Amino acid sequence: MKIEEAIKSTKEIELPSKLLINLMYTSRYVEYTVNHFKEAGITSQQYNVLRILRGQRGNPANMSTLQERMIDKNSNTTRLVDKLISKELVKRQVCAQNRRKIEIFITKTGLSLLEQLDPIIKEHNQRITKNLNKSELENLSDLLDKLRND
Amino acid sequence: MKIEEAIKSTKEIELPSKLLINLMYTSRYVEYTVNHFKEAGITSQQYNVLRILRGQRGNPANMSTLQERMIDKNSNTTRLVDKLISKELVKRQVCAQNRRKIEIFITKTGLSLLEQLDPIIKEHNQRITKNLNKSELENLSDLLDKLRND
DNA sequence: ATACAATATTTGTATATACAAATGTATATT
DNA sequence: AATATACATTTGTATATACAAATATTGTAT
Helix, strand or coil: CCHHHHCCCCCCCCHHHHHHHHHHHHHHHHHHCCCHHHHHCCCHHHHHHHHHHHHCCCCCEEHHHHHHHCCCCCCCHHHHHHHHHHCCCEEEEECCCCCCCEEEEECHHHHHHHHHHHHHHHHHHHHHCCCCCHHHHHHHHHHHHHHHCC | CCHHHHCCCCCCCCHHHHHHHHHHHHHHHHHHCCCHHHHCCCCHHHHHHHHHHHHCCCCCEEHHHHHHHCCCCCCCHHHHHHHHHHCCCEEEEECCCCCCCEEEEECHHHHHHHHHHHHHHHHHHHHHCCCCCHHHHHHHHHHHHHHHCC
């Protein structure tokens, strides 16, 4: 379905606006199809933080690093991490070198939650992008990169 | 900047996941660049509702129509409309034919707020998409349509 | 050493969102 | 007509988000 149809727009929208609406609409569409996180008892933001922490391969990340790498940068990282701590998926400790900094580590429990989600998410991601072949996926990703290029 | 760089991913991500991350990241990126709404005292969801109502050209929309056409469908439409009413940007009345339904109209104040925002948003949308030429924009929009096609 | 600015994170408070349950209205069935 | 079912929206409640102000720590200049 073309985006104009999807949002039932009557009159023609100019190209830049149309594209941006399409971008946000499609992004929301993709997010709505995901419910693995809810089943696992976390939010997508929390998942995102866990992924960043796993990517650290044993090294801790501090708050500012998390904030910088998160897809949705507007969340309140302190409270987001609080939630993960209460679920025992991460732990926190004050940085010995600089006590303003906090070091966040993913726990064993956190890692095994991710491992449990990995195949489900992989399968889902393939399914949701199934209409596009490899070169279209690459093309689309490149165009998004180019859009952001500032 | 390539998406891997943007989110500082160390190891290679498979294409479908990479694309979906890029999609969400870029969508958020675009949203963060917008602050006209805040200046106008509304949220982007509220703006979205106002746009839908203007698109009705004098005809009312009811709650379910708004919900269906909104970019972000998970908002609580009742309360969102409540906010707009308190700002006198829309008005609501019970449908005479079917009193379960509520008819929402945009007010003169709502319309002139949109008119005031129109050129600002148009200019901004052009600026934020300036790295892509016409055919790239079309191509990108088509790929997003194709992705969603179910 | 003291004062001051810079950095890193947390907290307070207001607002928004998610989602199930409740309400009120219309339509269909007996 | 009474009852059940479907429909459209609202409300309750828990949680999340936004963002400014506060706190704590460090580095730097006097």
